[in-house]
Amino acid sequence: MSDERDDQDEEKLRLDEWEPQVPSVDFAEKVLARVRSEAGEGANANANANANANANAKTRRRAVRWGVGAAVAGALALAATFALRVGGSPHGHGEAIAKDRTEVSIGTRARAVLEPGAQVKWDGDDVVQAHGDVFYRVEPGARFRVHTPAGDVEVKGTCFAVKIRGEASQELEGGDMQKRDVKSGVIGGALTALAFVAVYEGKVAVSHARERADLGAGEAAQIGNDGVSKSGSLGEGEKKFDAKVAANAAGETAPLAQANENLVAQVSEYRARLEAIATQKRELEKKLDATEKKLAGAGDGGPIRTRAEYDLNQEDWAELAKKGQVKYRVPCLNASGWDFPASKLNEMGLAPGDGAALKEAYQRSHDRVWKELRPMCAAAIGASQEVIDKIGADSCPHLIYDAALKVDKEATTEAHTQVAEIRAGLRPEPAMNEKMNPVMKLFLVLTSANKAFENDLAKSFGPEEAHRLTMSEDMCNSNSRWGGGKKRGEAEKK
Numbered sequence: 501m502s503d504e505r506d507d508q509d510e511e512k513l514r515l516d517e518w519e520p521q522v523p524s525v526d527f528a529e530k531v532l533a534r535v536r537s538e539a540g541e542g543a544n545a546n547a548n549a550n551a552n553a554n555a556n557a558k559t560r561r562r563a564v565r566w567g568v569g570a571a572v573a574g575a576l577a578l579a580a581t582f583a584l585r586v587g588g589s590p591h592g593h594g595e596a597i598a599k600d601r602t603e604v605s606i607g608t609r610a611r612a613v614l615e616p617g618a619q620v621k622w623d624g625d626d627v628v629q630a631h632g633d634v635f636y637r638v639e640p641g642a643r644f645r646v647h648t649p650a651g652d653v654e655v656k657g658t659c660f661a662v663k664i665r666g667e668a669s670q671e672l673e674g675g676d677m678q679k680r681d682v683k684s685g686v687i688g689g690a691l692t693a694l695a696f697v698a699v700y701e702g703k704v705a706v707s708h709a710r711e712r713a714d715l716g717a718g719e720a721a722q723i724g725n726d727g728v729s730k731s732g733s734l735g736e737g738e739k740k741f742d743a744k745v746a747a748n749a750a751g752e753t754a755p756l757a758q759a760n761e762n763l764v765a766q767v768s769e770y771r772a773r774l775e776a777i778a779t780q781k782r783e784l785e786k787k788l789d790a791t792e793k794k795l796a797g798a799g800d801g802g803p804i805r806t807r808a809e810y811d812l813n814q815e816d817w818a819e820l821a822k823k824g825q826v827k828y829r830v831p832c833l834n835a836s837g838w839d840f841p842a843s844k845l846n847e848m849g850l851a852p853g854d855g856a857a858l859k860e861a862y863q864r865s866h867d868r869v870w871k872e873l874r875p876m877c878a879a880a881i882g883a884s885q886e887v888i889d890k891i892g893a894d895s896c897p898h899l900i901y902d903a904a905l906k907v908d909k910e911a912t913t914e915a916h917t918q919v920a921e922i923r924a925g926l927r928p929e930p931a932m933n934e935k936m937n938p939v940m941k942l943f944l945v946l947t948s949a950n951k952a953f954e955n956d957l958a959k960s961f962g963p964e965e966a967h968r969l970t971m972s973e974d975m976c977n978s979n980s981r982w983g984g985g986k987k988r989g990e991a992e993k994k
Contacts, residue, residue: 595621598632609639635661649693651708651723658702665745666693692748695723696741698734769851777849808971810950810979817924824917824985828947829970830978831865833893837976838862848974857960858969862976865953869893872945876900876938894978897942901982904938915940916985923947946980 596604598614606612607625614620618632625644638644640657648664697706697720704715711727720737721730722744731737788806807813810829812820820826832838838859842852850858870893877896878888880903888896904912915937921927922944929944930936950970957966969975 593623595619606636607644609641610644611637629662629664631664633661633663648695648723650695650725651706651728653695653697654705654707655702658704659700660702660704661698661700663696663698663741664693665696665741666748693724694741694745694748696738697721697723698737769853772846773849773851776846780847780849811967811971812923814923814925817920818926821917821920821924821926822988823983824913824920824987825981825983826916826920826943826947826985827979827981828943828950830869830946830949830980831862831953831970832976832978833866833869835862835866844974848969848972854960857957861953861956861960864956865949866893868952869945869949873897873900873942876942880904880938897946897980900938900942908937911937912939913984913986916943916982917988919943919947920985921988943982950977 592607594604594606596602596612596614597619598616600616602614602618604612604614604620606620606622606627610625610627612620613635615633618634619630620634621628621630625642627644627646629646629648636646636655637659638655638657642656644655646653646662648662649666650664653660653662697704697715699715699717699719701717703717706713706715706721706723706728708723708728713721713728713730715721715730718733719730720732720734720741721728722737722741724744731740810827812827840848840850840855840858842855845852845855873893873896874885874888877883877891877899878885880896880900883891891899901912904915916939918927919940922929930940954966954970957969960966961969
């Protein structure tokens with residue numbers, strides 16, 4: 501505590517050593533001359549006020565940066581006023597939030613010009629500047645202090661400007677400002693706030709924590725998390741400040757930029773998928789149109805089929821039962837057909853990353869079907885499981901069917917047709933533990949395989965897309981049609 505008090509006493513002694521900056525008679529003309537020199541903007545002076553100094557000046561204009569827009573423009577607007585001492589009734593405390601350029605009196609001896617968006621609050625000679633750009637003119641006297649989110653500025657009598665970027669996290673709106681908070685600079689703890697101080701007349705002390713720098717006329721400094729740094733002339737200092745603000749802004753927006761980049765990639769992927777689907781849709785429409793014309797030309801008077809051949813409903817199964825037939829599509833049971841190159845996926849209307857979901861669905865389908873067929877196949881031919889694994893899932897259905905025919909042909913052909921009737925909804929499915937003919941069990945497994953595969957795909961692609969894929973000829977499938985079952989009804993008589 502004693503060390504802090506000693507530091508404060510030493511600081512006060514240093515400030516008290518400053519000589520008051522008493523303005524000369526030609527102070528207004530000197531401010532105008534310095535402003536025009538920094539901004540690079542010449543203008544014909546008012547004949548009555550500046551006839552001797554600027555009689556032969558030529559008008560030059562160029563793009564003016566903040567030095568003119570915020571601080572310098574304020575100086576131009578108020579130079580004549582600042583040549584006189586601030587008069588009128590004192591404003592001991594108050595607050596101003598500028599919607600437009602605003603001029604206010606602060607305390608007993610200061611005037612300030614606030615640019616749009618600036619905010620100040622004061623109690624005597626203690627000012628809190630929370631936002632924006634402000635130009636100050638302080639008459640000589642005791643210490644005058646401006647607190648910012650980045651650091652403090654102290655003067656006795658001078659003409660200077662303060663520019664803030666990186667707003668305080670806690671607004672200074674509403675309620676009375678506590679003097680102890682003002683003097684300690686408590687305005688919200690904005691860790692990324694930056695301040696720029698430009699001095700036009702007199703001397704200014706700039707501080708952040710225990711770091712401090714003294715500035716004279718024509719000098720500038722930055723205040724931020726990394727302390728106080730003098731930045732040379734006003735123009736040079738402003739350029740450095742703007743560059744640092746831009747760098748900080750770029751760092752803060754990096755995560756957002758990455759998120760946007762990811763979204764752009766997703767949009768591109770979806771667009772490519774939609775374009776591929778659109779191409780495939782046009783091709784399918786052409787095939788459908790050709791098929792419909794062919795059917796119409798046949799003149800059989802029957803309804804035109806618009807569904808895929810193996811997209812069977814109960815009516816289809818009823819017709820198959822009459823003919824003693826069973827047909828089905830089974831996803832490839834051989835792993836060599838589960839990998840799709842990017843070009844093939846694109847033709848199917850899928851993105852490169854969709855190949856993994858397809859392969860996983862194929863693996864689950866294989867495991868389901870082979871779990872049922874493997875023991876049935878071993879029992880049918882009296883072979884070990886190791887031998888059956890070498891025979892493979894593609895050959896086992898024929899071995900099971902042939903073995904059943906040899907045991908009981910009548911029961912086998914009846915079971916064959918009954919499966920079609922079950923799928924047509926004409927007969928209930930056997931109970932889980934009910935004993936059944938091997939051919940019935942075989943066909944029930946195989947006729948349900950594609951639907952189970954479709955349900956797996958729906959988890960990744962949705963129901964409609966999953967159905968499209970299971971019926972696509974571009975997928976790896978095994979299509980089978982089995983005749984030889986008992987015929988029913990009219991079909992049996994024929």
